[in-house]
Amino acid sequence: MYVGDQWKLSWSTRAALEAETVAATFCSGHGRAYLDGLVAHGNKPVCTCNSCFTGPDCSQFIPHCPATADSGNPLFLEPFWMQHLASSALVVVGWHQMAYTYEDSTYVSKELEKLVRRLHETVGNAVTENRFIIFGAGSTQVLNAAVFALSPENTSSPARVVSSVPYYTLNKEQTEYFSSEKFEFEGDAYTWRNRSDGSSTNVIEFVTSPNNPDGQLKQAILHGLNVKTIYDRAYYWPHFTPIPASADEDVMVFTLSKLTGHAGTRLGWAVIKDEALFKRMMEHMRLNSMGVSKDAQLRAFRLLKTVLEEGTEIFDFAYRTMKSRWERLVRTISLSDRFSLPENNPQYCTFYSKVRQLSPAYGWLKCEREEDKDCFAVLKAANIIGREGHRYGAEDRHVRLSLVKTEDDFDILIERLNELISKEDGVRTFEE
Amino acid sequence: MYVGDQWKLSWSTRAALEAETVAATFCSGHGRAYLDGLVAHGNKPVCTCNSCFTGPDCSQFIPHCPATADSGNPLFLEPFWMQHLASSALVVVGWHQMAYTYEDSTYVSKELEKLVRRLHETVGNAVTENRFIIFGAGSTQVLNAAVFALSPENTSSPARVVSSVPYYTLNKEQTEYFSSEKFEFEGDAYTWRNRSDGSSTNVIEFVTSPNNPDGQLKQAILHGLNVKTIYDRAYYWPHFTPIPASADEDVMVFTLSKLTGHAGTRLGWAVIKDEALFKRMMEHMRLNSMGVSKDAQLRAFRLLKTVLEEGTEIFDFAYRTMKSRWERLVRTISLSDRFSLPENNPQYCTFYSKVRQLSPAYGWLKCEREEDKDCFAVLKAANIIGREGHRYGAEDRHVRLSLVKTEDDFDILIERLNELISKEDGVRTFEE
Numbered sequence: 099m100y101v102g103d104q105w106k107l108s109w110s111t112r113a114a115l116e117a118e119t120v121a122a123t124f125c126s127g128h129g130r131a132y133l134d135g136l137v138a139h140g141n142k143p144v145c146t147c148n149s150c151f152t153g154p155d156c157s158q159f160i161p162h163c164p165a166t167a168d169s170g171n172p173l174f175l176e177p178f179w180m181q182h183l184a185s186s187a188l189v190v191v192g193w194h195q196m197a198y199t200y201e202d203s204t205y206v207s208k209e210l211e212k213l214v215r216r217l218h219e220t221v222g223n224a225v226t227e228n229r230f231i232i233f234g235a236g237s238t239q240v241l242n243a244a245v246f247a248l249s250p251e252n253t254s255s256p257a258r259v260v261s262s263v264p265y266y267t268l269n270k271e272q273t274e275y276f277s278s279e280k281f282e283f284e285g286d287a288y289t290w291r292n293r294s295d296g297s298s299t300n301v302i303e304f305v306t307s308p309n310n311p312d313g314q315l316k317q318a319i320l321h322g323l324n325v326k327t328i329y330d331r332a333y334y335w336p337h338f339t340p341i342p343a344s345a346d347e348d349v350m351v352f353t354l355s356k357l358t359g360h361a362g363t364r365l366g367w368a369v370i371k372d373e374a375l376f377k378r379m380m381e382h383m384r385l386n387s388m389g390v391s392k393d394a395q396l397r398a399f400r401l402l403k404t405v406l407e408e409g410t411e412i413f414d415f416a417y418r419t420m421k422s423r424w425e426r427l428v429r430t431i432s433l434s435d436r437f438s439l440p441e442n443n444p445q446y447c448t449f450y451s452k453v454r455q456l457s458p459a460y461g462w463l464k465c466e467r468e469e470d471k472d473c474f475a476v477l478k479a480a481n482i483i484g485r486e487g488h489r490y491g492a493e494d495r496h497v498r499l500s501l502v503k504t505e506d507d508f509d510i511l512i513e514r515l516n517e518l519i520s521k522e523d524g525v526r527t528f529e530e
Numbered sequence: 531m532y533v534g535d536q537w538k539l540s541w542s543t544r545a546a547l548e549a550e551t552v553a554a555t556f557c558s559g560h561g562r563a564y565l566d567g568l569v570a571h572g573n574k575p576v577c578t579c580n581s582c583f584t585g586p587d588c589s590q591f592i593p594h595c596p597a598t599a600d601s602g603n604p605l606f607l608e609p610f611w612m613q614h615l616a617s618s619a620l621v622v623v624g625w626h627q628m629a630y631t632y633e634d635s636t637y638v639s640k641e642l643e644k645l646v647r648r649l650h651e652t653v654g655n656a657v658t659e660n661r662f663i664i665f666g667a668g669s670t671q672v673l674n675a676a677v678f679a680l681s682p683e684n685t686s687s688p689a690r691v692v693s694s695v696p697y698y699t700l701n702k703e704q705t706e707y708f709s710s711e712k713f714e715f716e717g718d719a720y721t722w723r724n725r726s727d728g729s730s731t732n733v734i735e736f737v738t739s740p741n742n743p744d745g746q747l748k749q750a751i752l753h754g755l756n757v758k759t760i761y762d763r764a765y766y767w768p769h770f771t772p773i774p775a776s777a778d779e780d781v782m783v784f785t786l787s788k789l790t791g792h793a794g795t796r797l798g799w800a801v802i803k804d805e806a807l808f809k810r811m812m813e814h815m816r817l818n819s820m821g822v823s824k825d826a827q828l829r830a831f832r833l834l835k836t837v838l839e840e841g842t843e844i845f846d847f848a849y850r851t852m853k854s855r856w857e858r859l860v861r862t863i864s865l866s867d868r869f870s871l872p873e874n875n876p877q878y879c880t881f882y883s884k885v886r887q888l889s890p891a892y893g894w895l896k897c898e899r900e901e902d903k904d905c906f907a908v909l910k911a912a913n914i915i916g917r918e919g920h921r922y923g924a925e926d927r928h929v930r931l932s933l934v935k936t937e938d939d940f941d942i943l944i945e946r947l948n949e950l951i952s953k954e955d956g957v958r959t960f961e962e
Binding site for chain 1: 539540541542543544545546547548549550553562564565566567568569578601602603604605607608611612614615616617618619620621622623624625626627628629630631633639640641642666667668670671674700703704707708709710711791792793794795796797814817818819820821822823824825826827828829831832833836
């Protein structure tokens with residue numbers, strides 16, 4: 099309400115006080131307290147600590163705890179949001195958007211859609227003009243919606259879903275789980291290319307580019323009238339890769355998770371050329387979950403508004419962080435004969451107007467010694483938890499190391515790697 | 531931050547000001563402005579008007595506009611939240627819950643789970659002690675998770691999914707859409723009961739109780755070792771039905787939508803007895819959408835906290851509203867020989883400790899005249915939009931009328947019904 103000519107806060111005060119109090123909980127820089135976090139006596143949320151830290155204020159380091167580099171939790175972006183508290187805060191009134199749909203009877207917030215288009219235009223990573231945009235519960239749900247919608251109906255022969263090795267684990271797991279007469283998972287796209295019946299079968303190829311796990315700007319392997327391609331562009335942001343050009347594929351999938359770091363919000367989107375396909379994907383969203391959480395869409399709206407208001411700041415922060423992590427990782431691995439990382443050829447980045455290297459979300463580590471066939475086990479013995487190569491359709495000589503977690507996680511990972519590699523050098527020196 | 535011994539709001543002020551300003555937008559009581567609503571000049575969100583109202587402040591009534599009684603948008607609860615602004619407001623910090631999982635590595639907020647259990651205990655509508663709870667994007671996603679998880683693996687014969695007529699439309703649509711070697715939709719449970727091969731096949735029966743569309747406390751039709759039952763308990767709250775006892779089935783599905791009215795949040799849950807089933811449903815949530823939006827869970831957390839803080843107030847408000855609507859509907863229909871409503875036998879309600887009638891979310895209207903085989907068309911001619919009986923596996927002599935929308939929607943529905951029925955009387959009087 100107005101008091102004089104000044105707005106005086108009324109209904110939001112209680113909630114604001116509570117949220118600020120919880121957010122101000124001291125967790126030693128190794129944790130944070132959430133409004134809906136576990137509570138202790140007095141119903142006060144307690145600190146959620148980073149891995150390897152414990153105690154009421156997360157100040158105690160747990161010695162010999164494992165470096166967990168498995169999940170892709172993008173908490174490397176948390177400090178950015180901690181530095182932009184006022185501009186990213188969100189206040190929700192109790193009666194906010196209670197209906198299933200928005201005013202235009204769709205499941206898609208038009209204002210969020212506008213922000214997504216503006217963002218792609220600003221970054222120059224995807225063409226969105228004259229394209230349809232659909233939201234889903236993370237890229238996870240959107241990717242599967244695309245597979246369903248691209249599969250032919252009323253056919254006796256299911257579409258074969260492929261991806262070139264190494265591929266994103268979920269492509270396999272999800273496609274197998276939902277497989278039916280419409281589609282089934284067929285494995286490596288390279289293998290399919292050599293199949294004689296290849297040209298007469300409907301094929302759907304996943305192209306994750308930049309790729310998860312190896313960070314490369316992957317290309318489609320299969321082409322032809324009966325081939326549909328789903329481009330997973332989750333990592334096509336300047337923090338992870340040079341942006342050579344604005345992507346302009348038929349179906350491109352993005353996610354808030356790897357852009358702003360808000361994996362928990364579950365908000366992904368697809369940019370789609372064909373209207374019929376768009377409608378089929380919309381129908382999928384209706385039958386799967388009756389649209390997308392409006393609270394997730396509201397949160398994304400607030401966050402993307404902040405991203406756009408701050409110019410290139412989030413990308414500068416995120417690129418700086420990833421670049422520095424890669425420099426540390428490369429320095430460490432370069433001391434070793436036992437491990438290697440993929441080649442990293444510089445390319446021109448239209449966003450930063452300069453030639454630069456990749457700075458992917460994951461390190462796709464290879465164990466080079468003949469006997470180290472199980473690279474995961476080699477690392478595990480050194481108290482490092484990565485993800486096994488076979489999960490990506492590749493050899494277990496490879497391990498994926500997540501580089502997008504908290505700074506604490508990354509520090510511990512580098513420390514453990516250094517320990518492991520220093521022993522290796524020690525042994526070699528000793529033997530020589 | 532503290533100034534003296536008082537907390538002075540800092541980072542939340544800007545967002546609070548913005549939210550309060552938008553929420554205070556004048557929409558004549560026939561609409562409301564949303565933070566992420568469509569914007570006009572000056573980037574100010576504009577009013578979203580109730581159906582049949584228009585203009586910048588929703589003050590203009592649109593004459594002859596149709597009464598839309600089709601969707602189940604539970605906006606009858608919006609006034610409750612407008613009356614509880616301070617206790618239901620939510621303030622979210624920019625770095626809130628960015629990870630995929632909570633501190634215990636699950637997709638389920640333990641604090642929200644506690645509130646759900648406390649609520650069921652308070653209302654006495656479901657046993658949750660020693661039960662597992664899983665969240666999903668509305669009951670929509672949870673119902674399908676249950677079908678997948680209850681279907682046998684590695685079988686040549688898919689589970690047959692049935693429901694007794696009239697059944698919830700989505701049970702058919704969703705099951706058919708996702709059907710595979712694991713399960714397929716088989717239609718009416720009554721028909722299946724008489725099948726000779728019935729006892730050797732795996733069957734999954736949906737029991738929506740109270741039922742959508744007809745509001746009855748539906749019972750399972752099929753029983754036996756090879757029969758699994760999914761109880762859709764979306765409407766099992768005191769506003770819609772007497773609560774004869776605490777439900778205690780193996781799989782019970784609930785949703786925020788029909789409890790607090792927040793359909794757009796997409797937050798449903800299942801209460802599950804069997805741990806193995808719970809784990810399979812969790813895996814479904816992972817493969818389908820990598821869990822549930824944490825923003826949806828946070829919103830539900832805030833709303834359920836308010837519900838519990840306010841004692842029985844939300845149920846009193848909602849029951850009062852539904853009871854009054856049913857009294858008006860019954861009064862109107864009782865003047866007619868052309869239309870009828872299902873029987874409404876009173877039962878004892880343990881929540882209100884009294885005998886009372888049903889006050890369902892929908893009116894399951896029947897056209898009684900021999901020639902009125904298409905009841906939807908009869909109503910449409912009178913400018914009333916319901917939903918056709920065949921969508922519920924029933925005859926088109928039936929139409930579902932939604933009674934849970936805004937007061938404006940309901941007023942217009944009653945007005946149109948009165949008009950239609952008064953003509954009927956007129957015609958009858960004229961002919962006599």
